[in-house]
Amino acid sequence: MTRYEMTNKLRSAISKKRFIHSINVMNCAVELAKRYEVDTEKAAIAGLLHDCAKNIEGDEALRLCEKFNIELDNVTRYQPSLLHGPLGSKIAEIEYGISDREILSAIYYHTTGCENMSLLEKIIYIADYIEPGRRFPGVEEVRKTVFENIDAAIIMSLDRTIKHVLLRGGLLHPNTVNARNYMIIEKLAQNQESG
Ligand SMILES: [Fe+2]
Ligand SMILES: [Fe+2]
Numbered sequence: 001m002t003r004y005e006m007t008n009k010l011r012s013a014i015s016k017k018r019f020i021h022s023i024n025v026m027n028c029a030v031e032l033a034k035r036y037e038v039d040t041e042k043a044a045i046a047g048l049l050h051d052c053a054k055n056i057e058g059d060e061a062l063r064l065c066e067k068f069n070i071e072l073d074n075v076t077r078y079q080p081s082l083l084h085g086p087l088g089s090k091i092a093e094i095e096y097g098i099s100d101r102e103i104l105s106a107i108y109y110h111t112t113g114c115e116n117m118s119l120l121e122k123i124i125y126i127a128d129y130i131e132p133g134r135r136f137p138g139v140e141e142v143r144k145t146v147f148e149n150i151d152a153a154i155i156m157s158l159d160r161t162i163k164h165v166l167l168r169g170g171l172l173h174p175n176t177v178n179a180r181n182y183m184i185i186e187k188l189a190q191n192q193e194s195g
Contacts, residue, residue, distance in 0.1 A: 001096055001097045003041075003044065003045060003048070006045065006048060006049065006096050007023075007048060009095070009096065010022060010048065010049065010052055010096075013052060013055065014051060014052065014054055014055045015054075015055060018051055018054050018055065020133065021051065021131065021133055022047070022048055022049075022050065022051055022052075023048070024131035024132055024133050025047040025048075025050060025051075025124070025127045025128050025131045026043075026044050026047035026048040027047070027131075028047065028127040028130065028131045028132070029043040029044065029046065029047030029123050029124055029127040030043050030044050030047070032123045032126070032127060032146065032147075032150070033120075033123055035147055036119055036123065036150060038119050038120055038123060039120075042100060042102060042103050042120060043120060043123055043124070045098065045100075045103055046102075046103045046106040046107055046120060046123075046124045047123075047124060047127055049088065049092045049096055049098065049103075049107060050088060050106070050107050050110045050124055050128060051084060051088065052088045052091050052092055052095075052096065052107075053083070053084040053087040053088035053090075053091050054084045054088070056083075056084065056087065058080055061080060061083045061084070061087055062077075062080075062083070064087055064090075064091075065083065065086070065087055068087070068090045068094070070086045070087060070090060072086070073173075073174075075171045075172075075173045075174065076173070078171055079170070079171045079173070081111075082111050082112060082173060084111070085107065085108050085109060085110055085111040085112065086108055088107045088108075088110075089104045089105070089107040089108035092104060092107050102118060102120050102121075103120070105118070105120075105121060106118070106120045106121045106123070106124040106125075107124070109121055109125070109175065110124050110125055110128055112173040112175035112176045112179070113125050113154070113158060113175060113176055113179030113180075114175045114178065114179055115175070115178040115179060115181075115182045116182055117154075117179060117182075119150075122150055122151075122154055123150070125154060125157075126142075126146055126150060126153055126154055126157060129142065129157045130142050130143045130146060130153075130157075138156070138160060141156070142156050142157055151183055151186070151187070154179075154183060155180065155183050155184065155187075158176060158179055158180040158183075159180070161176060162176060162177070162180065
């Protein structure tokens, strides 16, 4: 399937608002891919399709996860908004013909992050966070930081996400904690080496 065909298919699968968001994430991911020397076509496809399962709701999403043998952890089971990452990865594979593991993994982890993220995973995670349609206090700072230091920008966004979840008394996904700890340890190790 060409990217043009994927775009048309996606347009009919998700809401207009979500489609515009997806195009924004795609464009933002391409800019970041250029900056960090990642394959721009992979970034474009992962950005375009990252929310391809977003409009599949509650029971239907759970049913599809069962059908596709997606193993769900307890946090995801009780926090259904997280389902569209794993499910989207499977749908990108089956319905959009994506076989590239890096793209599928970037879609899989875009909502939670994960330990030891690849550059493509980082790009999709942060593009989703800062695309031009996003408006929240502090977003400008992350937008500025991301072109200088993508890791610093991701730590900022993970911190904010974690705080936000805690303030609501919500469930914190272990992948989000692991993503943050991994990046902080990496930074500490670098400082130690250079110091
Ligand atoms: Fe998403
Ligand atoms: Fe998104």
